C-alpha cells in the first residue's frame with residue numbers, strides 16, 4: 559500500500575485506524591490545540607476534530623502522545639515542522655478570535 563500524497567515520514571502502526579478512533583473518542587471529537595490569543599491568554603481551539611496529532615513528532619504512538627486536532631491546527635503545526643510558515647491559518651484564527659470577543663462584549667441581555 560502506497561502513502562501517496564503524504565510527505566510524512568512517520569511510520570504509522572498497523573492498528574493506526576483503531577488508535578486514531580480511540581484518541582478522537584477520548585478527546586470528545588474536539589480539537590485539543592491551545593493557542594495564545596491577542597490578549598495573551600491561552601485558549602483551546604475547540605473546533606470539531608477530524609485528525610489526530612502527534613504531540614512530539616516521531617514514532618511514539620501511545621495515547622499520551624496523541625491528541626485530537628482539527629484540520630487547520632494540524633496543518634499549521636505540520637507546516638511549521640516542515641519549516642514553512644502557515645500565515646494564512648494564523649490570520650484566519652485571529653479574525654475568528656476577534657469575532658468571539660466582540661460577541662461577548664456586546665451581550666444582548668444588557669440592552
Ligand SMILES: [Zn+2]
Nearest residue numbers: 589603628631
Ligand atoms: Zn483546531
